[in-house]
Each structure stands twice: as C-alpha cells, then as structure tokens.
Amino acid sequence: MKQINTVSIALKPNVYSTFRNLNNTVSNTLGEYVDNAVQSYLNNRELLLSVEPDYRLKITIAVNWERKSIVIEDNAAGIDTDNYERAFEPAHVPIDDTGLNEFGMGMKTASVWLANKWRVYTKALGESMQRYTEFDLHKVTTEGREELLVTETPMPIEAHFTRIELTELSNHAPTSNQMDKVRRHLSSIYRKFLRSGEVEIKVNDVKLEAPCFDILNVPYYKTPKGNSILWKKDVNFEAGEYKARGFIAILDKIQNNANGLVLMRRGRVIVGGGDERYFPQVIFGSPGNFRYKRLFGELELEGFEVTFNKNGFRDEEDLYAFMEALRDELRNDGFNLLGQADNYRQRDREQHSDIAKNVTKALNKESKPKQLTRLVQETENKINDQQHIMQSEQLIQQAERLGGNSESFTLGKELYTLNIELVSENDSDSIYSVTMGDVDSNEKTLFDAMESKLVTCKINIAHPFFTRFDQFKKGNDYMPIISVFKALTLAELMAPNYGVQSASKLRLLFNQNLMQ
Incomplete structure (x- = not known):
C-alpha cells in the first residue's frame, strides 16, 4: 500500500476565498458530504456486505452551536489510497465520474463554504492505515500553502469510516432555527435511498424519513x-x-x-x-x-x-x-x-355540499329559543368580574407544562419564538392563554410586554370543551383545534400592527363564551 505524506490542494490559495461567495444553500452544501458517503457505499456495496452481512450505511450530521462545530461521520468504505490524493485536489474528478460525486469539488467547496478550519479522518476498508489531514483557510491564504500534511496511523483492515470536523464556522453555517428546514430538505433530496432502507441519515440525532403522500x-x-x-x-x-x-x-x-x-x-x-x-x-x-x-x-x-x-x-x-x-x-x-386532475374538483364540491347539509341539520337540532341571549348575558357578567378573570388566567399561566413544542418566526424585523404548551387545570375557565416573556412574569399580558420576543400559548386540555365532544380521545384528535389556538395567538400578536387596541380582550371573551 502506497504511503501518503502530503496531498496537493493545487489551486492558487486566493481562489479558496472565492468559494465562500458561491451561491448555495445549507442543505445542498451538507448534501455534498452525503453524496460522497452514498457513492462510497454504492461503489463498495458487495465488499461491505461480505464483511458485514447486516451492514447498513449510516450517516450522521451533528451541529454544535456551543462549540461552533459541525461533524459529519459515515460508515461507508472510506477514502482508499487510489482516490485519496484526488479527494483533496480541487477539480480533480474521481476515477469513476458517473456517480454522485462527479465533479470532484464537493467536500472541498462545502467545507470552505461552511468553516475556516476542517479536519478529515478516514479509514478505507481493506487497508491498514487511517489517514488524517487538516485545512486552515487562514494559513492557506496567508502562507500560500499548496499542500496539506497527512498523518497515517495503523488500524485494523476491517475498519472503515470517514469523519469530517468543521470548526470556526462561517456565517453560512446553519442556525438552530434552520435545522427543521435542513432535515426536511435532506429527507427530500435522498428520498430514494431512505425508502430503500439501505441508508440511514441522522441530523442532530433526528432520523430522517422520506416524504410520502397518499394518492387519489x-x-x-x-x-x-x-x-x-x-x-x-x-x-x-x-x-x-x-x-x-x-x-x-x-x-x-x-x-x-x-x-x-x-x-x-x-x-x-x-x-x-x-x-x-x-x-x-x-x-x-x-x-x-x-x-x-x-x-x-x-x-x-x-x-x-x-x-x-x-x-x-x-x-x-x-x-x-x-x-x-x-x-x-x-x-x-x-x-x-x-x-381527472382538472375535473375532480366538482366531486369535492358535491361532498362539501353533503357535509354542509349534515352540519345544518345538527345546528338546527341544537338550537333552542332564547338560549343564545342567555349565554351572552352570562358571558358579560363573568367578563365584568375582573377578579374572576384574573384568577382564571393566572391558574392556567401557572399550571405545570405537560408537553408542547417551540417554533421560531419573524414578524417585521423581529425574531420571535412561539411556545405551545399543554397544561391541565380543572379550576380555570380559560381553554387557552397567551403571555409574553417567562411564565413567572404572569402579571404581564401579551400586550403589556411588547419588548419581549418570547410568546407562550398555554392550552388547557382539562377544559370542559374537550370532554364535551367524543372526538377528543387520542393525541392526533387535538391537532386541528391546537392549530386554531396557534392561529389565534399569532393573530393576537399581529393585531396591534393593524390598529387593533386591547386585542387580548377578544381571547378573554372567547374563553368565557366557550364555557357556556
């Protein structure tokens, strides 16, 4: 086996700085590493399976914002001696250019686009050496380096992997708010390989699944x-x-x-x-x-x-x-x-018409003379009892969180985080409550603290509304109504921008009307 002490990085050093200006996306850039791993697997599938009959290609991408690092690791066949020098020399296409890594630029451009420093550890199946090299953009550009040193370490021939560590990340690196989008895009890009079951990809410990849609x-x-x-x-x-x-x-x-x-x-x-x-x-x-x-x-x-x-x-x-x-x-x-795609819409309208008839029948059955007047009067009596309203709001705001999730969004030029929290509070009239800031700051309502960027919507799943209807039995049964509360929360946040005053009053009235 040939000993490798250095690898050429060929291009004039200042060319590397231009890589940072390439028009690209985080998902496509991370995809370059996935391409290399998948192609290594495809090229060596029979050999990998002969060594490990239950072998499955596994690729992990881990972004750590505290350490400002990205680590991409795979258990493919590694970069062998014949391809090692080609792997680091830009625009030097692989021996077989009919695969996913056809241009020979993926790992280099992706790494420079994402970070100032990167290290590559790789061990090829069937070879006895692990090889390690590192790239420092600052040193390459200021010192005019055109070669990287390679360190070889003995390792069992059956070992096989590639590990790439990116540090001193550039401003192109993904933020925590981008990770859901990155996962969705990578799941879509590699859908064929994910569906086959031959490839497993994890991004920050979340296993990717190929998109699947029902057909008419x-x-x-x-x-x-x-x-x-x-x-x-x-x-x-x-x-x-x-x-x-x-x-x-x-x-x-x-x-x-x-x-x-x-x-x-x-x-x-x-x-x-x-x-x-x-x-x-x-x-x-x-x-x-x-x-x-x-x-x-x-x-x-x-x-x-x-x-x-x-x-x-x-x-x-x-x-x-x-x-x-x-x-x-x-x-x-x-x-x-x-x-069929053009004309099936008419059938949908017919079905909607049938639904409307059934809903109308149910509404007529529920209606009773003077019932609505009585309900409105009861709501007005309660809404005027400020102590009762405040106590009801505080109970749900102070209730223990049972579960939920968070999403980030931009409104105007401000970045917000929307927390949806599920609670259980039998003594509160409120089915949902909205606050701005930490839960402990419950004396402040959403519009008393507009300087804050954290919006919390608490949904009370112990509310009588959920026991009044049979359809609320399993977790998924709650999703449509939770979407409604989420939309109401966003509407309450946005309303003052359109001249609405005391927008939270609508929520208080909604809660009291729902109790009747």
Whole structure:
C-alpha cells in the first residue's frame, strides 16, 4: 500500500476565498458530504456486505452551536489510497465520474463554504492505515500553502469510516432555527435511498424519513358511480437522448409543498429537494388551478447535465420540450390523468355540499329559543368580574407544562419564538392563554410586554370543551383545534400592527363564551 505524506490542494490559495461567495444553500452544501458517503457505499456495496452481512450505511450530521462545530461521520468504505490524493485536489474528478460525486469539488467547496478550519479522518476498508489531514483557510491564504500534511496511523483492515470536523464556522453555517428546514430538505433530496432502507441519515440525532403522500383513489370523474381508480401514472418515457422513469399522480388531499415534480438524477433529487418544485406549465397549467395544486410526481432523468452545485439542470429548454412530449402520455383516452386532475374538483364540491347539509341539520337540532341571549348575558357578567378573570388566567399561566413544542418566526424585523404548551387545570375557565416573556412574569399580558420576543400559548386540555365532544380521545384528535389556538395567538400578536387596541380582550371573551 502506497504511503501518503502530503496531498496537493493545487489551486492558487486566493481562489479558496472565492468559494465562500458561491451561491448555495445549507442543505445542498451538507448534501455534498452525503453524496460522497452514498457513492462510497454504492461503489463498495458487495465488499461491505461480505464483511458485514447486516451492514447498513449510516450517516450522521451533528451541529454544535456551543462549540461552533459541525461533524459529519459515515460508515461507508472510506477514502482508499487510489482516490485519496484526488479527494483533496480541487477539480480533480474521481476515477469513476458517473456517480454522485462527479465533479470532484464537493467536500472541498462545502467545507470552505461552511468553516475556516476542517479536519478529515478516514479509514478505507481493506487497508491498514487511517489517514488524517487538516485545512486552515487562514494559513492557506496567508502562507500560500499548496499542500496539506497527512498523518497515517495503523488500524485494523476491517475498519472503515470517514469523519469530517468543521470548526470556526462561517456565517453560512446553519442556525438552530434552520435545522427543521435542513432535515426536511435532506429527507427530500435522498428520498430514494431512505425508502430503500439501505441508508440511514441522522441530523442532530433526528432520523430522517422520506416524504410520502397518499394518492387519489376514486372513480373517473365522468363515471362517478364506477370502480375506484388509483390515479398514478407510471412513466417510462424516451425522447431522443433523454429518458424519464418514475411516476406522476394526483394527491389524495391538497398539501403544502407536496405538489409539483421532483426531478432526480442517479437517485439524488436535483430539483424539488427544497421548498420549490418543478411546475412545467405544459403539464401543470397556471398557478392556483386545481391541477397545479394536486399533481405531483418523481422522475429519474437521464441524458440531462446538472449544474455545478447539483441544484438544477443545464438544458432547461430541452427539459421543457421533453415535458411537452410527456404531456401527451398523461392525457390519453385510456388513462386521462390531467383530465381527472382538472375535473375532480366538482366531486369535492358535491361532498362539501353533503357535509354542509349534515352540519345544518345538527345546528338546527341544537338550537333552542332564547338560549343564545342567555349565554351572552352570562358571558358579560363573568367578563365584568375582573377578579374572576384574573384568577382564571393566572391558574392556567401557572399550571405545570405537560408537553408542547417551540417554533421560531419573524414578524417585521423581529425574531420571535412561539411556545405551545399543554397544561391541565380543572379550576380555570380559560381553554387557552397567551403571555409574553417567562411564565413567572404572569402579571404581564401579551400586550403589556411588547419588548419581549418570547410568546407562550398555554392550552388547557382539562377544559370542559374537550370532554364535551367524543372526538377528543387520542393525541392526533387535538391537532386541528391546537392549530386554531396557534392561529389565534399569532393573530393576537399581529393585531396591534393593524390598529387593533386591547386585542387580548377578544381571547378573554372567547374563553368565557366557550364555557357556556
């Protein structure tokens, strides 16, 4: 086995500083490390399985804000002797450039984009040495370094891994508020590998799961009494040098960020891994129409070249022409997917009409003469009892937290954190309460402390409202009403910006009306 003492970093040192200015996203950048690990696994799958029959590729990404570090680790086959020098020399493509790491720039540009310093430990399966090297952007640029020292350490030949440690993070590094988005994007980008079960990816100890959406299964809109059809069109389409494999289908229910096409190449999502999907007008029509909202699909493309940072296809005109040709496949008489997507909306309206009739019947059954007048009078009596209202609010505000979650958002130029907390307080009239600041500052209501950026919504699951209706039995049963309280909390926060005074009064009246 060849001994390696140094590796070339080839480019003029000042070129590395320009990497920091590349137009990229955190998710795509972290994806470069995942690409390398997945490709190492694919290239050495048989060897890995021969050594470990139950082998599964595991990739972990750990961001530590206290230490200002990012650690990416995988148990793939490691960087072997033949590829080691190529791995660190920018623009030196790998021996096999038909995989995910085709450009030979991923690890280097990603690491410089994210951090000033990085270290790489790797041990190739079947070799007897672990190799370690480190990169310091400041030293490289000021001292004109064009080589990195490599330290070799003996290690058992059956060991295999790569560990990359990034420190002195740049301002591109992810914040804690970005992590949910990073997980969602990486789950989407590597959906094919995650679904296969061959690859496990964890981001800050959270295991990623591939997105999955239910497909419409109803009769054709022209024959509503006919047999149900699964509205999914398998695609196996060729036009010249270009090919597409996958499916296009109709969503069972409209969901945010579910519609649109996801375009893949070599198993990795290129377009649609983030919050934006691909919506060729020849297939989806205009934004806002029913087809646009409900069509979705995944296509593995061949013949199209990708951009340097793998977030788009170069041949945009050819891609659009390809979609035009594909459109005819989606609207043939035997299986008119586009026609169903356009016209199934009318069936939804009919179902909504049936629901409205049933609701009307139930409302008429519940209505009693003068009942509403009595309820309003009782609410007015209670709302004027300031001591009772204050005591009811304090009880729920001081109640012990049983569970909940936090989300960050921006309003105007201010960053807020919204805490949703579930409590159980039998003696309070309030089904929910909103405060600004720590719970201990309960003498201050939301609009008495506008300088604070922490908003807490406490939801009282012991409130009689939840025992009055049979549907509140399991955790998921509460989600729709919790979404309502979340929206009311945000409305209360935003209302003063639109001239509303004493916005919290609406919540107090709401709580008292709900008790009647």
